[in-house]
Amino acid sequence: MADALPVTLGVYRRASALAAPLAGLLIGRRLRQGKEDPARIDERRGIASVARPPGPLVWIHGASVGEVLAAAELIDRLRALNLRVLLTSGTRTSAEIVARRFPPDVIHQFIPFDVPAFVERFLDHWKPGLALFIESDLWPNLLLSAADRRLPLVLINGRMSPRSFPRWRKARGTIAALLSCFDLCLTQSDIDHERFAALGSPNVMTSGNLKLDIKALPADPERFDRLKAATGRRTVFVAASTHPGEEEIIIDAHRRLARDIPSLLTVIVPRHPQRGPAIAQLAAVSRLQVQLRSRGDLPSADTDIYVADTMGELGLFYRIAPVVFMGGSLVPHGGQNPIEPAKLDAAILHGPHVFNFKDIYAQLDREEGALLARDPEEFVTLLRHLLGNPIARNRLAASAQNVVVRLGGAVDKTMAALEPYLLQMRIEQGAADA
Template identity: 50%
Template sequence: MKGRPLPVPLRIYRGAAAAATLLAPAWLNYRISKGKEDPARIGERRGFTKVERPRGPMIWVHGASVGEIVSVLPLVERLMGRGFAILLTSGTLTSSRIAARRAPRGVIHQFVPLDAPAFVRRFLDHWKPDLALLAESELWPNLMTELDRRGTSVVLVNGRLSLRSSERWKRLPKSARALLSRVDLCLAQTQDDGARFKALGAPRVEVVGNLKFDVPAPPADGATLARLQTAIAYRPVLLGASTHPGEDEVLIEAHKQLRNELPDLLTIIAPRHPERGADVHALAQGAGLTAVQRSRAPLPPADTDIYVADTIGELGLFYRLAGVAFLGGSLVRHGGQNPIEAAKIGTVVLHGPHIWNFGAVYGRLDAERGAIPVADAADIARFAFASLTDPEFQEDTAHAARRAVDLLGGALERTLNAVDPYLLQIRLEGK
């Protein structure tokens, strides 16, 4: 199928991406040296694979990173239950490890190819997906162009478009319309997201809610949890979850402020990027505290002040250990991390002011008093103390958080209902 013409900026992008193909090996080797790529699977980033395509209809589901992958896993499971083979792709090393641990058995995971015409063509020629489900806002020009040429239906699931991104795309209205016109159906998280997609040229938009609300609480290995609980015993636990540079120091200061009232306090800091574990460890030691990295010690010794959780896929453990958690990316201008998993487990959530990535979620949690805004170490110390010493306050806050999350659920069923016509079409064409 011949694709539709592209506006000049997108043609320039395609040309530049094609020219840069020769530089891809050097770029990928650099990323390997930084620990950001899997050297054993680096060919996947250029569209190569050692995995055979299974026979029959296949649905391709793509999420950029950890958050997107976690949000689409319940959808993947339901699609597999209907008999479809699933190709799941992502772009980060951490998300690949999450997929390996949590995706249903039989799902094929691949790294998404770099957005160069030759790589994307090679990828699509091999996998030949019957339907592409792209999470949130993964609309890469070469990818969309090649899917369009093949006549592959594209559904944007859990669609999200921030005001900032929308304003940027408005500077290139023809390019935005060209990309979005190649999306058969856009399933937006919120009314605001839907309005922005429509304004930029998406032909069909439905607001179905946020799939993240339907994600089950993150799992935790029972034996590992029991060992940690035994090692921690009756110590109160404060968690810093998915922290970013500039926030670890604040948590360390909050710990120091709390020690006067809670001398047995254990603070667990789980950096958003585990490779920062050594840096967090050094910060804690520099502040005169006893620090241990989980990558070096599977259990915290009794005299540990700061336990640095520099591992992957274990937040479910730490949410269950902690009575209260500060969610990172919110004291620095990152936009916040997803609070839904913590809320479902019943951990009290503290967050800073920079939460635009999950603005609607935090707005509802704050309105229901299921999360607590903080501005600095003193705030964290004050509300952590209340959560760790007042069982009624902790339970009321946790209950409010669960109630808010439950009220916002249902996006999974609405998403499945919306894609049902595409699934039916695939089955009819396969007969």
């Protein structure tokens, strides 16, 4: 395949090969930044930390937490077929989620850096029979090397954002060469279908969004009981997966609404937990009583702002809050996944910047399953309305659930599309056993 590569990918492959000796410098910097697990750093060089299990192996790759969680139901289906699963990702937080939320027989490895020698070492060890890439995390050496080995590659839950699409159109030869590595591209929506086809994907199908089929987020029963006892009969509002610039808006909204709702408790769950102390400082400057969950605190009777700066507990907070604001939407980040609170009966409030989940939010808004706050002032107005109106909250939550149920089914469609590849793996395994 190398002979047919566009100049850009040829240069990339040569440059990345020459960069292999510099990998140690990159690893050192990432270790200092806390972005790597020191005990598993060899995985970034393609050196496996566990043995390959016998039998057919499906390799699934997702960039980070959202992509990994999107594959949960699909992984359960594959395991039910007695297939072993190798799940790779690129972040420590995603590795922690896999350890906490997935069965122990699901093997997690960090994806190797996209250096030819590291990629070859990774593929030599794992020898997967099928590779599934989630959404759009496309590493050139990884894809090209897998394609050279005739490894079947399928893009699942494919998404091409409004930002990425015009950028890739300017480098159509490059993206077309990468997309041609895939036997099949399964997209979240018809718009994604059109974009991948326009960029040169040779075989595209719309299968729907796997995130619509995920189970409701779990919650530890003991932690739930303790938190519920601590919050008592207070009015609880959760701002989930918030980003810089949003916490100030949320804290100001609390100050204004607490005049009329003295029992109000605002829970802020930052997208990046390490920002917890900085958010607590913002609340303290506004003369509000604040506590941090990372310090083991539970909200007391006089707590105004409870900063839930921990990982993997959104299911807990969605269960205690009748109203949830989805972060990353009052600032131009692109919004966070609204499906998770919808499955736990929360009334959803969001800002205008939701391009990461554009189709889902559009459907929710159209069918009155969520409310759009266009600016901070409207955010306060709508939040006041929802906190004071249980009928409106319940109607919003019920509509959101109906939308999620109706738009589901992506796992079934994905499994149906993968069946020829899975059958081939079983045939090859039968021949090997014979």
